[in-house]
Every structure is written in structure tokens, then in C-alpha cells.
Amino acid sequence: MKLALITDAWHPQVNGVVTTLHELVQALGPLGVDVSVVHPGLFKNRSCPGYAGIDLAVRPYKSLAAMLDALQPDAVHIATEGPLGWAARKHCLKMGWPFTTAFHTKFPEILKAALRVPLFLGYGLFRYFHGPSSGVMVPTQGVLDMLKSRGFKSLKPWTHGVDLSLFAHHAKPLDIPELEDLPRPFSLFVGRVSYEKNIDAFLDLKLSGTKIVCGVGPLEAQLKARYPDVLWMGVLPRQHLARVYAAADVFVFPSRNETFGLVMLEAMACGTPVAAYPVDGPLQVLGDGKGHAVGGVLSEDLHTAVLQSLLVDRIEARLRAENFGWPKTVELFVSNLVSVRIGS
Template sequence: MKLALITDAWHPQVNGVVTTLHELVQALSMGDVEVTVIHPGQFRNRPCPGYAGIDLAVRPYKALAKVLDTLQPDAVHIATEGPLGWAARKHCLKKGWQFTTAFHTKFPEILKAALRVPLFLGYGLFRHFHRPSSGVMVPTQGVLNMLKSRGFQSLKPWTHGVDLDLFDHHAEPLDMPELEGFPRPYALFVGRVSYEKNIDAFLDLKLDGTRIVCGVGPLEAQLKARYPNVVWMGVLPRQQLAKVYAAADVFVFPSRNETFGLVMLEAMACGTPVAAYPVDGPLQVLGHTEGQTMGGVLSEDLAEAFRQCLTLPRAECRQRAEAFAWPKTVELFVSHLVPVSGAASTGG
């Protein structure tokens, strides 16, 4: 199968969507799927206003249409709702091609936080974008239910995977020379330092030990000035990041607007428990057995969740992460793809 995967999120961007798609492409290439990734780096592009580190293609329709017509893919998957996503959608509708899409990020919430765009307008635009899709892949049942309540159709449950070899298990928190001298316990945040991550809820916690942030984003400069006692590590190579996860005593996930939260899986794979709010994303990523959360602690009191996490067995965190191995994720993704030559979808 020749698959065209169109995404506005790709390297050198650093975020969960890029990580998920990169690992998906690697896993697909090991099977019978020949993947061609179409991304902003192949087009004239410019930085996204107000969101440093994300470049977007500028008027890409003609060039993208030529790429797709030359490729003649068996299936098309549009992973994001940016300029490339809209251009691919337009061309597929023009050609009568079926395609699938994905809902990776709650951009309506980001638009509300950054630009005060009302949620109903954001979701109305996204509902229009996904309407002609033959299958909208959604990472959790909670997000699927939310989108269904907002009038989205053709929703397909999917999930994300984690590299269990890269993020290997450590029975005890790893010692790192870079963190020598900082008092334990280590509370870690990994992600974009941006509006939707609710990172202030982490930085304002009254905790013993040391708070560590790995990531960059539009709020980075002002937060560094406000929180000088936090260890700011920036963006790290994946191998180095895996060591930081393993060194942490607790991973704190303060976001309330995630569709999934891959960083939680990466932390748990290393044996590091997760402290998070009981909202979509954490509710689905952390397991539940006999009334107990597996892999971390969910609470409206993040400081209390952090303290409880310090007593959790790291082996149970790893066990929960193992439920998200890539082979199952890839199999489900492929099962949702549709041939371009099927009956054309309706809507525009």
C-alpha cells in the first residue's frame, strides 16, 4: 500500500504530534505500507504567528496537488488541520478521493487561550474540516465522546504508542550528572511551554525537592523570569530525554486540554509515576484496576497526587505503559485507512 501522510506538524518541530507521527511512520515502514510524508519543510513556509517553533506552509495547494497526483497513493491520511491539511482536503474532494483524518490536538482550546476565539467557533471550523473524512481517528474514548457531542461524525477510536526500547524501565530513579546537587525528589514536566499546557499549575506547586522543565515555547522567557529556581533544560535529544524521565521521581502533567498526552506514557515506560488531574487524557492513559489508578495518581490536588506518587511501585508504571506497544497501535491505524478509489465522501 502506498500511503500519503499529510501533516503540518513535523521535524524540526518538537511536540507530541510530531513524535507520534514519526514513530508511526517508522513502524509502518517495517510492514507492507510505503509511506510518503508531506510536511511544511517541503514548501515555502513561515513561522506560525504567536507560536514560535512551528513553521506553516504558505499557499501550498498547487505544489501539494502536484505531489499527490504524481504519487497516486492508495490511501491518504490528513493528520492535521493546518494549511497543508486544508490543501490536501481540497484536492481529495476535487479528485473524488476518499481520505482519513485525525484529531490530535484541541486547537479550539488553544485558540481560546491565545486569541480568545470562542470555543463554538473553533469547533465549528474543525467540524467543517473533518466532515468529508471517511474516518476521523481519535486517541481516546473521552475525546471521541466530546467530539460526538459537538456533532462530529465518522469517529474512529485509535490510540498512540510508546517506544518501550528507548524509554526503558529503571527500578530506581536514575542518577544524572546534570542534576547533581539538586535536592530530591525531582518533579518533572516535559512539553511545550505554551498556553494550553497549564504549566503554571505545575510551577506554582509547593513541593519539596526540585522542579524540572524540558521543553520550549512561547511562554518560556516570561516563565523563566518568574520561576528562577526551576531547572530549565530546554529541548533534549530523545536519548537524553529518556534519561531525564528515568531520573525523575514523579512526572507532573498539569494540562486539562489534552487529547492524549504521550509524555505520560514515556514517563511510565521508564518507571516514573504520573501526577495529573482526573480529566480526558490522564483518565485514559493511566490504567484502573480494582478501583486503583495504575501508573500514577489522579487528583484535583496536584501536590497531593505528587506526594502519593512517591510511594508507588515503578514496576506498575512500566506495566501500564506496556499496554501501549506500537504493533497494536499500527494495526488499528491501518484498519481505519480507506482506499482513495472508494465512493467519494460528501461534504465540503
């Protein structure tokens, strides 16, 4: 199968969508799926206003259409709702090609936080974007239910996976040289330092030990000035990041607007328990379906969640993460694809 994967989020961007798509592409090869990734680096691009580190293609339609016509894919998957996503949508509709899409990020919430765009306008635009899709892949049941209540159609579950070999289990927090002189416990945040991450809720907590932040984003300079006692490590190579996850005593996930939260799984795979709010993303990653969390603690009192997470056995976190390996995830993705050739 020849798959055209259209995404506005790709390397050198560093975020959960890029990680998910990169690992998806790696896992599809052994299944006989030949993936052509169409990303902003193939076009004239510029930085997204107000969101440093995110490059967007500029007027990509003609070039993208030519690429897709030359490729003649068997299936088209549009992963994002940016300029490339809109251009691919337009061409598929013009050609009469069925296609699938994905809802990776709650951009309406980001637009509200950054630009004060009302949620009903943001979701109205996204409902229009996904309307012609033959399958809107959604990472959790909670997000699927939310989108259904907002009038989205053709919703299909597609949970995400974690690289269980890269993020190896450690029965005790790992000692690494760059953290050896800092007081424990280590409370870790990994992600974009941006509006939608609610990172202030973590940084404002009165905790003993050391707070560590791995990531960059538009709020980075402002928050570094406000919180000088935090260790700001920036963006780390994946192997190095895995060691930092393993060194942490607790992973703090303060966001209330996630569709999934892959970083929680990466931390848990290393044995590091998670403290989070009981909202979409954490509820699905840590929830066991019986009303309590596994591999961490969910609470509206994030401070309490952090303290209680320090008591969670690290093997519990690892075993929960093992429910999200890539083989099942990839098979579900392939089963959701549709042929561009109607009736085949």
C-alpha cells in the same frame, strides 16, 4: 500500499504529534506500507504567529496537488488541520478521493486560551474540516465521546503508542551527572511551554526538591523570569530525554486540554509515576476502567497527586505503559485507512 501522510507538524518541530507520527512512519515500513510524508519543510513556509517553533506552509495548494497527483497514493491520511491539511482536503474532494483524518490536538482550547476565540466557533470550524473524512481517528474514548456530542461524524478509535525500548525501565530513579548536585525529589514536566499546557499549575506548587522543565515555547522567557529556581533544560535529544525521565521521581502533567498525553507514557515506561488531573488523556492513560489510576495518581488537588505519586511502585508505572506498545497501535491505524479508489 502507498500512503500519503499529510501533516503540518513535522521535524524540526518538537511535540507529541511529531513524535507520534515519526514513530508511526517507522513502524509502518515493516508492514509493507510505503509512506510519503508531506510536511511544511517541502514548501515555502513561515513561523506561526504567536507560536514560535511551529512553521506553516504558505499557499501550498498547487504544489501539494502536484505532489499527490504524481504520487497516486492508495490511501491519504490528513493528520492536522493546518494549511497543508486544508490543501490536501481540498484536493481529495476535487479528485473524489476518500481520505482519513486525525484529531490530535484540542486546538479550539488553544485558540480560546491564546486569542479568546469562543469554543463553539473553534469546534464549528473543525467539525467542518473533518466533515468529509471517511474516518476521524481519535486517541481516547473520552475525546471520541466529546467530539460525538459536538456533532462530529465517522469517529474511529486509534490509541497512541510508546517506544518501550528507548524508554527503558529503571527500578530506582537514575542518577545522571547534570542533576547530581540538585536536591531530590525531582518533579519533571516535559512538553511545550505554551498556553494550553497549564504549566503554571505545576510551577506554582510548593514542593520540596527540584522542579525540572524540558521543552520550549511561547511562554518560556516569561516563565523563566517568574520561576528562577526551576531547572529549565530546553529541548533534549530523545536518548538524553529518556535518561531525564528515568532520573525523575515523579512526572507532573498539569494540562487539562489534552487528547492523549504521550509524555505520560514515556515517563511511565521508564518507571516514573505520573501526577495529573482526572481529565481526558490522564484518565485513559492511567485509568484501568475500575475507577482508580495505575502507574500514578489522579486528583483535582495536584499537590496531593504529586506527594502520593512518590509512593507508587515504579514497576506499576512500567507495566501500565506496556499496554501501549506500537504493534497494536499500528495495526489499528492501518485498519482505519480507506482506499482512494472507490469500491476497491
